[in-house]
Amino acid sequence: MDIIKIRVTKYLLIASFFTLFTLFILFNSNMVIANAESILPKGYIDTPANGSIVTGEIPVNGWFLDANGVSKLEILVDGKSMGEAQYSVSRPDVFKAFPEYQNANSGYQFTLNVKNLTNGNHKLTVRETGLNGAVNELDSTVINVQNLQAKGYMDTPANGSVLKGEIHVNGWFLDGSGVSKIEILVDGKKVGEAQYGNYRYDVGKAFPEYKNANAGYQFTLNARSLANGQHRLTVREIGNNGNTTELESLLVNVQNEPVRGSIDTPSNGSVVKGEIPVNGWFLDANGVSKVEVMVDGKSMGEAQYGISRPDVFKAYPDYKNENAGYQFTLNTGSLTNGQHRLTVREIGNNGITNELESQLITVQNEPVRGSIDTPSNGAAVKGEIPVNGWFLDISGVSKIEILVDGNIMGEAQYGISRPDVFKAYPQYKNSNAGYQFSLNTKSLTNGQHSLTVRETGKNGMTKELDRLTVDVQNIPTVGYIDSPLSGIQSNGEITVSGWYLDVSGVSKIEVFVDGMYVGQAQYGLSRPDVQQVFPEFGNGNSGYRFTLNTAQYSQGEHTVTVKETGNNGSTSSLTTSFFNGNPYLYVDLRKPSNITANDIINFFNVKRPDSPLKNYAQSFIDAQSKYGVNAQYLVAHAIWETGWDGSNLRNFKFNLYGYGAYDPCPFTCGYYFPTGGDSINFVSYTVRKDYLTESGAYYNGANLVGMNVRYATDQNWKNGIANLMQSIKPFDAGYYNQRGPLPVSPVIAPSFGRNIPAGQPYPTDVIINYPAGKTATVTTNGLSFRSIPYTLQSTFISSLSFGTNIEVLGYNTDVRYVPGDISKYPYDQRWYRVKVNGQEGWVYGGGITFNN
Structure with a gap:
C-alpha cells in the first residue's frame, strides 16, 4: 500500500483522458470529414443594406435555407427579438442557385417599426431555428435610425416670473416616436403630469413633418406648495420609444405671503412651575395643518388651533383668517428643574414646517427625592433580604421598581408611614413616603451585583437612586x-x-x-x-x-x-x-500501545501461527520506542498490507507495508528493504514525520481517520486496521486516557530504493527478461523515458524523439497502465524495461515498435 496513494487516481485520470482523446481523433477521422461535407444552413439579408439610413417603418427581406427545414425566423435589433418574419415567400432565384436544398419558397419578409428605436446605429440580424432545434444567425447589418427628434417649448410662465397661488404651465412637444407623457418638475422633483393633446395649429404648421397638430400641453402648478424664493421649473417628455427629453429649465420666483406667528405667553425668561398656558397665533397662506408645542426640541403635544383673534385679522387682512389663535396647557412637572427652550412649530397644508423663535423658561418645581435605607453598600447577602427606603415626588409617585444589574426584580410596596421623612420635607405634604420589598437573592448568581431603586412619577418622569453593591454568597451549584x-x-x-x-x-x-x-x-x-x-x-x-x-x-x-x-x-x-464503533479509529497513534513482543507472538500463534510477521514482534516494539508510533498499529498495518502471509513484496523486497506499491505497478514500484525490520523502521519514521506530526506534509489528525485522508484512497483502510488492532488487544480507555504522545525521534530511517540488488533472488513469474540484443524503435515523438512505470513528475527522466533506437531488457507482469481495465487501451498493455544511452528505465509499449 503506497503512503501517498491518494495521488494515483488523479494521474491515471489525466493519462486516460489524453490517451482516449488521441484514439478518438484516430478512429473518428473519417466521421469528421463526413460532417464537413454535410449541407449547412445558409441565408442572406437582402434589405435593408448595411449602413442604410432608415426612418419609420422599413421592410426586412431575404432568404434562408436549412436542409432540416425552417421552424421560425426572428428579426433581432441589438440582440433583442422584434418579432417573427413571414417565411415561405417564393424565391426561384435562390432555388436556382442552391437546388440541393429543394426549396423554392425560402424567402422571408418583416416590417420593422424603427420609430421605437433611438436615433443612431443599431445592429440588425436574422436568427433561424431549424426543425431539428439548431439555431443559426446571419451576419449582422448596421442600420442608422434617423427618426424625427423630440422638440418642444414652454410658453408660460416666462423665465424670471414672480409667482404666487396657482399658475399655468403651457407649451408644446413633438416626438417622431409619439409622446407617451409630459412631466412637470420643480427643482428636479416631479410634481405632476401635464395634459397632452391640446390643439396647436401654429405648431402643426411650423413642423408639418411631424404630422401632429395636437402637440399642446397644459398643467396647473400650485405655487403655495413651494417655499418662497427661486425655483427651477422643467418640462420632461417621455417618448413612445422610451427616450426622455427635457426642455431647458427656467427660473421662477415664488412670492406667496410669508408664514407669520407669535408666542404671547409665557414671556421669555419666565420662572414657572406646575401647569402653565402657552398661547399665541399663526398665519399661513396655505392653511395651518397643526401647531405643536416643543420643549428642548421635543414635542409636548398639539395646541388647539382656530381661536378667534380679531386683532391678528386686523393687522394682516391679506390672510383672510379671523381664527389664527392657538392655546396649550404645559405641565412643567414633566420637566426637570432648570432652564428649558420653548418654541412653537407650525406645519402648513403644503407640508412645510415653520418654527417661531424660542423662548427661555426656568422651571422651579420641588425636586424628586429618595433613599435606600437597607441593604447597605457592600453588604454580603444570601437568601431573602429586605429592601427599604423612601421617595418623594411633587407630581406623585406612580410606582417604585427594584433593579438588580439593570433588570427589574419587581415593584415595591409604596405608601408606608414615614413621619421622619414628612418632618424633614413638609413642603411635599406626604407622610407615607416609605417603600418596602423582599428580594430573593437565590435567583441571582453568586458574586457582586448592583442594586438600585427607580421611581416613576405620575408625570411619567423616572428617577433612579445611586446604585449600591451587594455581594451574593449563596451555596454554589x-x-x-x-x-x-x-x-x-x-x-x-x-x-x-x-x-x-x-x-x-x-x-x-x-x-x-x-x-x-x-x-x-x-x-x-x-x-x-x-x-x-x-x-x-x-x-x-x-x-x-x-x-x-x-x-x-x-x-x-x-x-x-x-x-x-x-x-x-x-x-x-x-x-x-x-x-x-471501534475506539481505535480515534486513538492518538503517537501514544504507546499496552502490548509486548510476547503479546504479539501469542496473537499470531492463535490467529495465524504460520504468518512470517510474528518474526518481527520485537521490531514492532523497538520501532515504537525509537520513532514514537503505536506498535499495535504497526502490527495491524502490516497484516492489512500483506494479508497475514508472505506476498512477493514481503518475500523478495521485505516490504511489509506496500510502501511505494502504486496500484498500476505494486511489485515493481514497491520499495526494497534488506530486512523486515528495516521496512518497519522506515515506515514508522515516515508515518510519524508526514502523517502524525502537525507540521507534516499529509497531517489531518494523529489517528487512523486523519491518516486515511491522504494515506489511502480506500476509505475502508482505517476500519480494517482499527478492527485488527481491536482483535490484537481490546481498547482500554483508562490506559490511553492516562498516556501522552511519545517524543519525535531525531534519527532518520534509511531508504534502499526500489530495485532488488543484483544477485538477490527475485520472482521469475513477475520479472521477465528478454535475450540480449532485443531492440525497438520509438514511434511517438516525445515518448516519456521514466525511472519507474508510473506517470509522476518525479519519475520523468527525458523525452525520446521519433526514430530513437532503444534496447529492450524485458517487462514485469505486475505492471498495467490501468489496473483491471484493459479495455481502455487497445494497444500493447505493457511497459518495458529499456536501456537508453547506458541508462535503464521504462517506456510505455504503445509508443515503440520492436525491430526483432
Whole structure:
C-alpha cells in the first residue's frame, strides 16, 4: 500500500483522458470529414443594406435555407427579438442557385417599426431555428435610425416670473416616436403630469413633418406648495420609444405671503412651575395643518388651533383668517428643574414646517427625592433580604421598581408611614413616603451585583437612586454524571444519569452530543444519598435521567455534555464521552500501545501461527520506542498490507507495508528493504514525520481517520486496521486516557530504493527478461523515458524523439497502465524495461515498435 496513494487516481485520470482523446481523433477521422461535407444552413439579408439610413417603418427581406427545414425566423435589433418574419415567400432565384436544398419558397419578409428605436446605429440580424432545434444567425447589418427628434417649448410662465397661488404651465412637444407623457418638475422633483393633446395649429404648421397638430400641453402648478424664493421649473417628455427629453429649465420666483406667528405667553425668561398656558397665533397662506408645542426640541403635544383673534385679522387682512389663535396647557412637572427652550412649530397644508423663535423658561418645581435605607453598600447577602427606603415626588409617585444589574426584580410596596421623612420635607405634604420589598437573592448568581431603586412619577418622569453593591454568597451549584463513564464503547442505547443541586432551583437539564442539542433530561428523581451529603440544599429529588441512542452517530469518539440551567438563569455544565464503533479509529497513534513482543507472538500463534510477521514482534516494539508510533498499529498495518502471509513484496523486497506499491505497478514500484525490520523502521519514521506530526506534509489528525485522508484512497483502510488492532488487544480507555504522545525521534530511517540488488533472488513469474540484443524503435515523438512505470513528475527522466533506437531488457507482469481495465487501451498493455544511452528505465509499449 503506497503512503501517498491518494495521488494515483488523479494521474491515471489525466493519462486516460489524453490517451482516449488521441484514439478518438484516430478512429473518428473519417466521421469528421463526413460532417464537413454535410449541407449547412445558409441565408442572406437582402434589405435593408448595411449602413442604410432608415426612418419609420422599413421592410426586412431575404432568404434562408436549412436542409432540416425552417421552424421560425426572428428579426433581432441589438440582440433583442422584434418579432417573427413571414417565411415561405417564393424565391426561384435562390432555388436556382442552391437546388440541393429543394426549396423554392425560402424567402422571408418583416416590417420593422424603427420609430421605437433611438436615433443612431443599431445592429440588425436574422436568427433561424431549424426543425431539428439548431439555431443559426446571419451576419449582422448596421442600420442608422434617423427618426424625427423630440422638440418642444414652454410658453408660460416666462423665465424670471414672480409667482404666487396657482399658475399655468403651457407649451408644446413633438416626438417622431409619439409622446407617451409630459412631466412637470420643480427643482428636479416631479410634481405632476401635464395634459397632452391640446390643439396647436401654429405648431402643426411650423413642423408639418411631424404630422401632429395636437402637440399642446397644459398643467396647473400650485405655487403655495413651494417655499418662497427661486425655483427651477422643467418640462420632461417621455417618448413612445422610451427616450426622455427635457426642455431647458427656467427660473421662477415664488412670492406667496410669508408664514407669520407669535408666542404671547409665557414671556421669555419666565420662572414657572406646575401647569402653565402657552398661547399665541399663526398665519399661513396655505392653511395651518397643526401647531405643536416643543420643549428642548421635543414635542409636548398639539395646541388647539382656530381661536378667534380679531386683532391678528386686523393687522394682516391679506390672510383672510379671523381664527389664527392657538392655546396649550404645559405641565412643567414633566420637566426637570432648570432652564428649558420653548418654541412653537407650525406645519402648513403644503407640508412645510415653520418654527417661531424660542423662548427661555426656568422651571422651579420641588425636586424628586429618595433613599435606600437597607441593604447597605457592600453588604454580603444570601437568601431573602429586605429592601427599604423612601421617595418623594411633587407630581406623585406612580410606582417604585427594584433593579438588580439593570433588570427589574419587581415593584415595591409604596405608601408606608414615614413621619421622619414628612418632618424633614413638609413642603411635599406626604407622610407615607416609605417603600418596602423582599428580594430573593437565590435567583441571582453568586458574586457582586448592583442594586438600585427607580421611581416613576405620575408625570411619567423616572428617577433612579445611586446604585449600591451587594455581594451574593449563596451555596454554589454542584452536580455529577454517574453514567456513562468517560470513554465507554457503545453502539446502542445508553443512560445518561446523575444529579444536580442549585440553590435557586433547577429550571432544566439539557443533554448535548458534540455540541448539538439532543433533548431534555427528566429531573426530580429521588436521590437520598445526595441529600445526605448536601443537606443545606434541602433537595432530596436532585436526580436526572436521559436515554441516548448512540447508534445514530458516526464511528469515533463523541462528547456528551449535561447542561443545567438554574431558575436564576445561571448555567453549569458537566462532560463525559463515548466511543461509537471501534475506539481505535480515534486513538492518538503517537501514544504507546499496552502490548509486548510476547503479546504479539501469542496473537499470531492463535490467529495465524504460520504468518512470517510474528518474526518481527520485537521490531514492532523497538520501532515504537525509537520513532514514537503505536506498535499495535504497526502490527495491524502490516497484516492489512500483506494479508497475514508472505506476498512477493514481503518475500523478495521485505516490504511489509506496500510502501511505494502504486496500484498500476505494486511489485515493481514497491520499495526494497534488506530486512523486515528495516521496512518497519522506515515506515514508522515516515508515518510519524508526514502523517502524525502537525507540521507534516499529509497531517489531518494523529489517528487512523486523519491518516486515511491522504494515506489511502480506500476509505475502508482505517476500519480494517482499527478492527485488527481491536482483535490484537481490546481498547482500554483508562490506559490511553492516562498516556501522552511519545517524543519525535531525531534519527532518520534509511531508504534502499526500489530495485532488488543484483544477485538477490527475485520472482521469475513477475520479472521477465528478454535475450540480449532485443531492440525497438520509438514511434511517438516525445515518448516519456521514466525511472519507474508510473506517470509522476518525479519519475520523468527525458523525452525520446521519433526514430530513437532503444534496447529492450524485458517487462514485469505486475505492471498495467490501468489496473483491471484493459479495455481502455487497445494497444500493447505493457511497459518495458529499456536501456537508453547506458541508462535503464521504462517506456510505455504503445509508443515503440520492436525491430526483432
